[in-house]
Amino acid sequence: MIAAADDQLTIFERSRAGRRAFVAPALDVPERPLDELLAPELRRETEPRLPEVSEPEIVRHYNRLSKRNFDLDTGFYPLGSCTMKHNPKLHERVAALPGHAKLHPLQRPERAQGALELMWRLQDALSEIAGLPHVSLQPSAGSHGELAGVLLTRAYHEDRGEHRTKVLTPDTAHGTNPATVTMAGYEVVKVGTDAHGNVDIDDLRAKADTDVACLMLTNPSTLGLFEPQIEEIAAIVHDVGATLYYDGANLNAIMGICRPGDMGFDIVHFNLHKSFTQPHGGGGPGAGPIAVSDRIEPFLPRPQVIRAEAPDAEVRYELDYDRPRSIGRLRGFQGNFGVFVRSYAYIRSLGAAGLRDVSEVAVLNANYLLARLRAEGVDEFLPAAFDRICMHEFVLSGAPMKRELKIKTLDLAKRLLDHGVHPPTVYFPLLVEEALLVEPTETETKETLDRFASVVAEILREAREDPEVARTAPHTTPVRRLDEAGAARRPVLRQPL
Amino acid sequence: MIAAADDQLTIFERSRAGRRAFVAPALDVPERPLDELLAPELRRETEPRLPEVSEPEIVRHYNRLSKRNFDLDTGFYPLGSCTMKHNPKLHERVAALPGHAKLHPLQRPERAQGALELMWRLQDALSEIAGLPHVSLQPSAGSHGELAGVLLTRAYHEDRGEHRTKVLTPDTAHGTNPATVTMAGYEVVKVGTDAHGNVDIDDLRAKADTDVACLMLTNPSTLGLFEPQIEEIAAIVHDVGATLYYDGANLNAIMGICRPGDMGFDIVHFNLHKSFTQPHGGGGPGAGPIAVSDRIEPFLPRPQVIRAEAPDAEVRYELDYDRPRSIGRLRGFQGNFGVFVRSYAYIRSLGAAGLRDVSEVAVLNANYLLARLRAEGVDEFLPAAFDRICMHEFVLSGAPMKRELKIKTLDLAKRLLDHGVHPPTVYFPLLVEEALLVEPTETETKETLDRFASVVAEILREAREDPEVARTAPHTTPVRRLDEAGAARRPVLRQPL
Amino acid sequence: MSSYTSATDADRREMLAAIGVDSIDALFADIPESLRLSAPLDLGPGLSEQEVYDELRALAARNFSTEDEVSFVGAGMYDHYVPALIDSITSRSEFLTPYTPYQPEVSQGGLQAMFEYQTAICELTGLPVSNASVYEGPSAVAAAGYVAKHTNGRRKFVISRGVHPHSRETLRTHAHAWGMEVVEAPLKDGVTVLPDLDDDVSAVIVQQPNFLGAVEDLEGLSDAAHAAGALSICAGDPLPLALLRSPGECGVDIAVGEGQTLGNRLDFGGPSFGFFATTQALLRRIPGRISGETRDVEGKRGFVLTLQTREQHIRREKATSNICTAQALNALAGVIYLSWLGRRGIVELTELMLQRTAYARGRLAELDGVEPLHDRPVVREFALALDAPVEAVMARCLQEGINPGYPLGGDYPEHENGLLVAITERRTRAEIDRLVEVLGAAVAAERGRTLQEVGA
Amino acid sequence: MSSYTSATDADRREMLAAIGVDSIDALFADIPESLRLSAPLDLGPGLSEQEVYDELRALAARNFSTEDEVSFVGAGMYDHYVPALIDSITSRSEFLTPYTPYQPEVSQGGLQAMFEYQTAICELTGLPVSNASVYEGPSAVAAAGYVAKHTNGRRKFVISRGVHPHSRETLRTHAHAWGMEVVEAPLKDGVTVLPDLDDDVSAVIVQQPNFLGAVEDLEGLSDAAHAAGALSICAGDPLPLALLRSPGECGVDIAVGEGQTLGNRLDFGGPSFGFFATTQALLRRIPGRISGETRDVEGKRGFVLTLQTREQHIRREKATSNICTAQALNALAGVIYLSWLGRRGIVELTELMLQRTAYARGRLAELDGVEPLHDRPVVREFALALDAPVEAVMARCLQEGINPGYPLGGDYPEHENGLLVAITERRTRAEIDRLVEVLGAAVAAERGRTLQEVGA
Ligand SMILES: Cc1ncc(COP(=O)(O)O)c(C=O)c1O
Numbered sequence A, B: 001m002i003a004a005a006d007d008q009l010t011i012f013e014r015s016r017a018g019r020r021a022f023v024a025p026a027l028d029v030p031e032r033p034l035d036e037l038l039a040p041e042l043r044r045e046t047e048p049r050l051p052e053v054s055e056p057e058i059v060r061h062y063n064r065l066s067k068r069n070f071d072l073d074t075g076f077y078p079l080g081s082c083t084m085k086h087n088p089k090l091h092e093r094v095a096a097l098p099g100h101a102k103l104h105p106l107q108r109p110e111r112a113q114g115a116l117e118l119m120w121r122l123q124d125a126l127s128e129i130a131g132l133p134h135v136s137l138q139p140s141a142g143s144h145g146e147l148a149g150v151l152l153t154r155a156y157h158e159d160r161g162e163h164r165t166k167v168l169t170p171d172t173a174h175g176t177n178p179a180t181v182t183m184a185g186y187e188v189v190k191v192g193t194d195a196h197g198n199v200d201i202d203d204l205r206a207k208a209d210t211d212v213a214c215l216m217l218t219n220p221s222t223l224g225l226f227e228p229q230i231e232e233i234a235a236i237v238h239d240v241g242a243t244l245y246y247d248g249a250n251l252n253a254i255m256g257i258c259r260p261g262d263m264g265f266d267i268v269h270f271n272l273h274k275s276f277t278q279p280h281g282g283g284g285p286g287a288g289p290i291a292v293s294d295r296i297e298p299f300l301p302r303p304q305v306i307r308a309e310a311p312d313a314e315v316r317y318e319l320d321y322d323r324p325r326s327i328g329r330l331r332g333f334q335g336n337f338g339v340f341v342r343s344y345a346y347i348r349s350l351g352a353a354g355l356r357d358v359s360e361v362a363v364l365n366a367n368y369l370l371a372r373l374r375a376e377g378v379d380e381f382l383p384a385a386f387d388r389i390c391m392h393e394f395v396l397s398g399a400p401m402k403r404e405l406k407i408k409t410l411d412l413a414k415r416l417l418d419h420g421v422h423p424p425t426v427y428f429p430l431l432v433e434e435a436l437l438v439e440p441t442e443t444e445t446k447e448t449l450d451r452f453a454s455v456v457a458e459i460l461r462e463a464r465e466d467p468e469v470a471r472t473a474p475h476t477t478p479v480r481r482l483d484e485a486g487a488a489r490r491p492v493l494r495q496p497l
Numbered sequence C, D: 001m002s003s004y005t006s007a008t009d010a011d012r013r014e015m016l017a018a019i020g021v022d023s024i025d026a027l028f029a030d031i032p033e034s035l036r037l038s039a040p041l042d043l044g045p046g047l048s049e050q051e052v053y054d055e056l057r058a059l060a061a062r063n064f065s066t067e068d069e070v071s072f073v074g075a076g077m078y079d080h081y082v083p084a085l086i087d088s089i090t091s092r093s094e095f096l097t098p099y100t101p102y103q104p105e106v107s108q109g110g111l112q113a114m115f116e117y118q119t120a121i122c123e124l125t126g127l128p129v130s131n132a133s134v135y136e137g138p139s140a141v142a143a144a145g146y147v148a149k150h151t152n153g154r155r156k157f158v159i160s161r162g163v164h165p166h167s168r169e170t171l172r173t174h175a176h177a178w179g180m181e182v183v184e185a186p187l188k189d190g191v192t193v194l195p196d197l198d199d200d201v202s203a204v205i206v207q208q209p210n211f212l213g214a215v216e217d218l219e220g221l222s223d224a225a226h227a228a229g230a231l232s233i234c235a236g237d238p239l240p241l242a243l244l245r246s247p248g249e250c251g252v253d254i255a256v257g258e259g260q261t262l263g264n265r266l267d268f269g270g271p272s273f274g275f276f277a278t279t280q281a282l283l284r285r286i287p288g289r290i291s292g293e294t295r296d297v298e299g300k301r302g303f304v305l306t307l308q309t310r311e312q313h314i315r316r317e318k319a320t321s322n323i324c325t326a327q328a329l330n331a332l333a334g335v336i337y338l339s340w341l342g343r344r345g346i347v348e349l350t351e352l353m354l355q356r357t358a359y360a361r362g363r364l365a366e367l368d369g370v371e372p373l374h375d376r377p378v379v380r381e382f383a384l385a386l387d388a389p390v391e392a393v394m395a396r397c398l399q400e401g402i403n404p405g406y407p408l409g410g411d412y413p414e415h416e417n418g419l420l421v422a423i424t425e426r427r428t429r430a431e432i433d434r435l436v437e438v439l440g441a442a443v444a445a446e447r448g449r450t451l452q453e454v455g456a
């Protein structure tokens, strides 16, 4: 069909010499010869072969492309570890206010008081939520926050004249944790998980020595389980002089219920694009602020937003660069301010009670969904990896399904697409065979959860009769299974022009 | 499939007692008993049973609904007489500026100078385009402009002490023309069309007597043909003392090329949602300003935007209510200002040369598409109704197709849907059997026109082999052919609650 | 070439060749030479996007929007908060850019939204039938009058002086062409007093709450209309209907009104939408589009434009109205807004306005030189009589950044120094208190001045 | 219940029953009692949408945006016009709300856009490989350094003092953890002078045009790096690359930079995106997502995330970077912007800036007490040396609504009264003339004052 064939053209393939969308503003200064302003040897020989297209074509092209995406405003998106919760529309409105969107990052602080105050208030709120007294908003995403955290740990130890070489991460850790450790110049040491899904305390104790700079932990863990021995873990880590790092990807489970600071964590990162509703944008932008304890504070990145009372008692917000022990910058300017606006609006909309309700319902929804799946008899093939009350997400293992029904977790995931549902995270955490990590979030209705449970049950029923349907799924998507191996073997990473 | 079934629920069916999106601002005044403020007998007994839904559900509901619409930013939409041209995105931005969008209609003129100046400038530009000296922006759409025009005609004649009873409309006229005539208290008299698609001058002459108040004409006509004898027609009409009304739905063909005022028209309406890019919104909003000659001016609706020079030479824009011979208001406030902003932005973006280019390319595209269809051999089954150079649109007749291939114009239209193309206007103008009125507009590319021609050819080829495919089309749309007769026989016009 | 057309020079050459002419001019051969423009239109050159943006922004900056002042102006359109999700939905091209859903198979989104909208309007008005929208408030009153005219063929409208002045004038504009008379029923103590109704009366038209904010005895007025064999037409804003007895409950035959308050921005007066609801009996006389539920060939639920034999494109000169393009997008905003408010929210919102309005009315009435213009119950708007020249008082308030309301003198010479004050949920107590202060000072100052002048 | 959660009281009861617990509290049993908060967080109550809107609007109103002053500030982010079609596309929920395209079958929109973006970046940089985005400019410089470190294992970076101060500092933050040294190459007459490069040098990092606006001899610098066996890394803004010899043409190994100027708003510094382009040789060391073309089982063209064995979710501690969430939406804006400009437009736009910049530089240099800081060619930004205290001059200009640029003294003590002036297409000649007038007067006034003080 013509419409479909056409949909696969790139914007470059739609280009026709002479078409244009851009109209240049009038040249209103005396024109000088180009060669005079920029000698030929400085100039490029061939102009960049950008597409030549009109505005209507650009709009239609990307509009059509958009329809080849599944999105959160279309259907259920229980992608574990990602907190695909509703993105309130108000946030886009307030982020777009010219006073925010058109504010230059080097605007002088006295002329950007609203922005600095917003950042200060957000720092304050995040500090309260984390239970730690200091916040830097600078990191650009979760893994950037992790990097900040490990670099802070290094600075902290160096300041004490200590040289440590290792960082502990549980075997359930998200890939960014070990990758961060390497990037921060440490060696990764893995800590095991016990039969209940908790950190193996004995293993931890065995590995926690004075070469260890830090333990990075996610709590609830990537298994969706709260670490009940967290206080003991903190004591072990602190006893050897290491820091305890909190990967905040799963904060959505505990907001207003308990706080990483109270658990003994020294450094926490937030994923504002998860718990605090920054839209995920197809893979960013996000923001990964960090909260830290007093002993880590001196090393925080520069600049910090501070609140100062002028002699005339007028309050002023300032950017403090005068931080001699700071690790320095992790990026340009003041961080992803547009994200801060959204997260701040969210915190104000919900308030203390609303934030707690978020976590309560997130956990309620997850446990309910697990119960509903069980009620559908799904656990025969897709048992929960750990038979416990879960937090905001849970892990199923597709191992029996693979064995009995001859369909893999991947097949189930692909078949879900045919039902208009985004699959959960698959094959993570690595610990669980054929894992499915399901995070419904608090913004989904009971009806949606019920429907998901019956769809999964239906797919399993169908597989019993004919596993081929799932194995060759999806069947109704714009494209079907793609040759990923081929793509990696002979990479085509740009349009040949 | 679950997703699909679910898509057919209404927002009312998604309602669950206790859900909500709205959070009320805090009550910040002393609360008084409701009965004291509004006695029980004034209050309704049952609250309106509006849906109870959360924000995420509302967003998802309407987002999914939206995907059940075909739209201009997705594909070709050659709906004749409707000028489905690209709607520039800049227009939405400028219309949304708070100074426009949040301006109260009763703001005092001295505090709404920007809005009044914009209206005045738009009046000025429309006057120039129409070739007529005075403009009222008040009417809300084309047919509202028509009504204004006929009421002005009445006022004009009454002012001269004349009592006229009839209005002439060609048999090709759009339905709103005769409907307007009746609504304005006149009798419709139809004028025939000659073999070339022009007004039958003899018939016109025969019917044009002193009972005739007005001739309403579309030029180019709804057949997509320019009336070459327009000057003679004007003379005939004016000779009997009637006014000549220009239905501006087809203005897109002649902007900057020729002007209704120069042709002898007394009153012109514009469809800002057609030639001037106001998005059609699924059936409005639009705006239908009118331009008139000096002799009609005294009767224009109230208020008019005028430009005044104050004694201090400062320019001021005002709303002039002091128009004693005015027909009065046709609606509240100052018309569809938001539409004016978009149209004004459009005129400024294009300028004189750009507007002319619009019409040139609109006509070029239509003639090219006609030629391409012929080149595909389509004219055997779908001949042009009139073998002439067309203007911005053209009429095909599906009569031979129906006879030879046993598929009707309706079937062709429905089959086009399967190809991702919106069908042309069908069964209008009434004059042409099995009519298809095709208006490609200037914003479509040659490639799109080529593709449309081949799709039509392919459908005809397919019909030769198996007419059933078209007769039962569409096959790929969210719903298939709907029972319209049943809907009218047993009307279900609201959700039973 | 503009950024909106796509035909390159090469395209043009190829296309002309395919057509078989050698210039674009040749395509305009049917236009008599004498009519062809020899010079460009006097519109100046085209501009870049940023230049147009800058120009429009500069114009917009010369308006005082409700973000630039504290505004208590209502009088037919109101500064309500429009939730962000409305923009986010209505700006989707799938809603923004298609036209009237002539091809229902690819227009289910729009058609279902219309159906939902109709349902919501029926709920609010208490009437069983709604169309999918008309232009706006005042023309909706005329449209209702047109239905009455066709229903009983009588020659006179009785319209309350409590109906919005724009609606009254719009009705008059139309009625003249229909050869019908328009008689105004006066207000007494803020509410309508009907004259004797004879059997020439086609319809009695009132507004609830009326233009002065007063809640009318709608049932009594309706009964009187019916007793004279006339139709009862009620105009009004849909939002107060969350609390008030609905037109349907009061026996009204046609309820119409301005829908701006349902999720539409002010836009200096438009585009918004008009609603039109009526009884089963008048179903086939309704103007405009109506969406109806049906099934497709496979039995799937779907929606279509229905009862089209009323409409101009089918019935032409016999149509019940000439309306074609209406206000679909604005009505969509309306139903989204009503879903956002929801069953509880609409009551909470209206009660909040009721309380704040009562507070404002009470506090303002305590001021020297300020009297309530009537004592009738009100919901979101009320009228005051000032003992000082209202224009001068306005000017003083505006200087303080407060726009205190709409002066009534122009429309109601009998209330020369009347002021109509609207209190939406946007106006906080702090703002109301400020109004009290500023208006009080302004009235006092003007009275002082008048006394001085009198003294002098 | 907030407006974002949907569980009603009835839902909660039913759900708890299905789970088999009798309170929500029971679900948190794993959390030690001692850790459970006994009091609510100190965050205050939730607010209605309009209240939050009002609060945020009030905050925003306290900032001076580029709409509130005439701004000549650049220094890494620039006030370019963002065309409306970008908002209209990027605000579509299909682009705005999904996450990284892990399920390519339902993510073709995002994946194809990435592929198109990569193509456009390759065109601009003249390099054959681009990833799909990194966070932003300065961290992209660090990311490039990380690739160099892994490529040759050497222990030193030589970075030009012409590289953005934030980039230099960010590199230093990282290099410290890698046990690497950072050496700064000084500027002379506005351009980089490399020290002798020994075989400890892992990479030479320069910026084109550099922070002071000067066009560097990129090829010469690159050659020098290569001669020492080091990698050549070039940072910079992509827009001037429309005119300048591309990094690829100059032999650069890695081109990185801040993408804000490509259709992203200023947002007080973020979110924007960083671009990262390199040679075929370094392909498997790139950080972040890359989209690649492939086919589906039916042979249909499609796109997938590819070369994932570089990435943290597969390779964990052996990954080439820890980056996960990057800046997909901002990069999408980038490729839409580049399509909007198009092949001709990008040249026209850059030439317009070049001309206006030359005009501004020329006129400003004529002022008494104002000297060009260097005479090198520039594209859109240039540096001045004022013969007056720059802070005092700034203050005077700001009073006139002109923000004349970025004072250099903080980052370059050697240019205590330096001022960096950026001229985008947003700045008209009239505005430039006004800058000349205002800055001239300010400098004159401050010199007068200084003379007076000296005299006194
Ligand atoms: C558990 C966990 N940690 C860290 C991250 C990394 O966060 P980001 O993608 O924001 O860098 C993620 C993100 O998916 C995660 O799920």
Ligand SMILES: Cc1ncc(COP(=O)(O)O)c(C=O)c1O
Residues within 6 Å of the ligand: B081, B082, B141, B142, B143, B144, B174, B176, B177, B218, B222, B247, B249, B250, B271, B286, B288, C323, C324, C325
């Ligand atoms: C020829 C013609 N006349 C009049 C109209 C009526 O215009 P509107 O729909 O704006 O009322 C139309 C609209 O379709 C039309 O095509």
